[in-house]
Amino acid sequence: VDPAVNTSTIAVIVTSLGGPAARVGIIRLSGPSAVTIVGRVFRPKVKKKKRSASEWRPKSHVIEYGVVSDSHGNVIDEVLVVPMLAPKSYTTEDVLELQCHGTEVCLQRVLRACLEAGARLAEPGEFTLRAFLNGRLDLSQAENVEKLISAKSVAAADAALAGIEGGFSSLVKSLRTRCMELLTEIEARLDFDNEMPPLDLDLLMDKIYRMLHDLANELETANYDKLLQSGLQIAIIGRPNVGKSSLLNAWSKTDRAIVTNIAGTTRDVVEGNVSVRGVPVTLLDTAGIRETDDVVEKIGVERSEDVAKNADVVIMTISAAEGWTLEDTKLLERIQRNQTASGCSSPLILVINKIDRAPSDSYEWVNTCGFSFNKHIPTCAVNGQGIQELEAAIIEIMGLNTIPVSGRRWTVNQRQCEQLIRTNEAFVRLKSSVEEAMPFDFWTIDLREAKMNLRMIDGADLFDRILYSIYLQFKIRK
Numbered sequence: 001v002d003p004a005v006n007t008s009t010i011a012v013i014v015t016s017l018g019g020p021a022a023r024v025g026i027i028r029l030s031g032p033s034a035v036t037i038v039g040r041v042f043r044p045k046v047k048k049k050k051r052s053a054s055e056w057r058p059k060s061h062v063i064e065y066g067v068v069s070d071s072h073g074n075v076i077d078e079v080l081v082v083p084m085l086a087p088k089s090y091t092t093e094d095v096l097e098l099q100c101h102g103t104e105v106c107l108q109r110v111l112r113a114c115l116e117a118g119a120r121l122a123e124p125g126e127f128t129l130r131a132f133l134n135g136r137l138d139l140s141q142a143e144n145v146e147k148l149i150s151a152k153s154v155a156a157a158d159a160a161l162a163g164i165e166g167g168f169s170s171l172v173k174s175l176r177t178r179c180m181e182l183l184t185e186i187e188a189r190l191d192f193d194n195e196m197p198p199l200d201l202d203l204l205m206d207k208i209y210r211m212l213h214d215l216a217n218e219l220e221t222a223n224y225d226k227l228l229q230s231g232l233q234i235a236i237i238g239r240p241n242v243g244k245s246s247l248l249n250a251w252s253k254t255d256r257a258i259v260t261n262i263a264g265t266t267r268d269v270v271e272g273n274v275s276v277r278g279v280p281v282t283l284l285d286t287a288g289i290r291e292t293d294d295v296v297e298k299i300g301v302e303r304s305e306d307v308a309k310n311a312d313v314v315i316m317t318i319s320a321a322e323g324w325t326l327e328d329t330k331l332l333e334r335i336q337r338n339q340t341a342s343g344c345s346s347p348l349i350l351v352i353n354k355i356d357r358a359p360s361d362s363y364e365w366v367n368t369c370g371f372s373f374n375k376h377i378p379t380c381a382v383n384g385q386g387i388q389e390l391e392a393a394i395i396e397i398m399g400l401n402t403i404p405v406s407g408r409r410w411t412v413n414q415r416q417c418e419q420l421i422r423t424n425e426a427f428v429r430l431k432s433s434v435e436e437a438m439p440f441d442f443w444t445i446d447l448r449e450a451k452m453n454l455r456m457i458d459g460a461d462l463f464d465r466i467l468y469s470i471y472l473q474f475k476i477r478k
């Protein structure tokens, strides 16, 4: 932990750089000298001829317009200053934001002026870290800030916002309080059992069941959280000309959700983005897998096999006009052999495309082709028929049907999930200790363990905060 965390003033360009210049860019400062430092570089433009020569004193939450000068007194930008004075700021320290012109030249010059005037360049995530250290956010909320910044879909952003608003934090707090109350009650009986009324065991069990129920609700969101963060990769495979590209196009077109590209998915395959229950889905069209001697095409085939190998779901596409063919068998055998070899087999959906060419709803060969599919869906890629059913199949297979469609709901991340699992285990042990009428000492051991794990979730006291600041710094920087 930086021992100067409460004495240094940090500054950084908080808006993004590198892309095309935005009209406005923002530099943010936080710390006890933020006002003094900005006072050294900023000169407000006031109508009054006579401006007091005394030190610049901004009013909290009142915007000021003026110019920033470098150490030689040259004006380097026109800016708006937004002062948010302690404790009414994100970090609870004095925070000042300088709205500059958005070009990198302006921003870098103004930033340098601030650094020369006494600020230190902030590390990534350091403002959030200060907010956490100063008790403005607990650890779960701080993690959700990072989640929001990296959200790739509306649903992911909503979940992060719900986490920042503190619903999960207050639930954890409530669990901790309930834990402490039970502990007090039982510990009292450790010492003065004879003088106290007997424990109401039904009531106690009821409390334990309620806590287990709350924990189960939270744990249920962990899977969705993972999917919201990482998204799903769905490979569309099949022989040439069965309609894979058409399916991808039709599917992408029906989707009106805002989904940005997921980083690191640039491969030599065609991609489309859709979102299923808010989960960003990348569709991979593995153009034309088949046995071939042609070198170039062979590389293509291998890449396609690779894609299918790493996909979360594989959609095997065939043409209803031709039914199941020997080539389909060969292709799928090859894909499944690869999946078995790599030790991961993803769910398999059979799409029977071109149903407009062979209008029939009996596909008996599905059961005799020698493969088992999680679902088979008849489609017509040229008019989008069956795509809704395909989405429904994915929702069911990936367990997304437990997610409420509307209403903001936070999700628990991997770290929170692990602590919740340990808390849950402690409660389960407590339950059996009570049921088996074990000595009170055993009960208190489990309760203390549960309490400790709950405390680790939000980094409740200062000692935890310092410990977790190290964790948070590491997490943000990686």
Ligand code: GDP
Binding pocket: 238, 239, 240, 241, 242, 243, 244, 245, 246, 247, 288, 353, 354, 355, 356, 357, 379, 380, 381, 382, 383
């Ligand atoms: P791919 O090689 O598997 O990607 O197949 P394409 O998507 O390129 O489709 C091959 C041909 O089949 C194109 O002419 C499509 O218009 C046509 N096609 C695709 N899906 C359907 C369908 O559901 N019904 C009909 N009638 N034609 C389709």
Ligand code: ZN
Binding pocket: 241, 244, 245, 246, 285, 287, 288
């Ligand atoms: Zn294609």
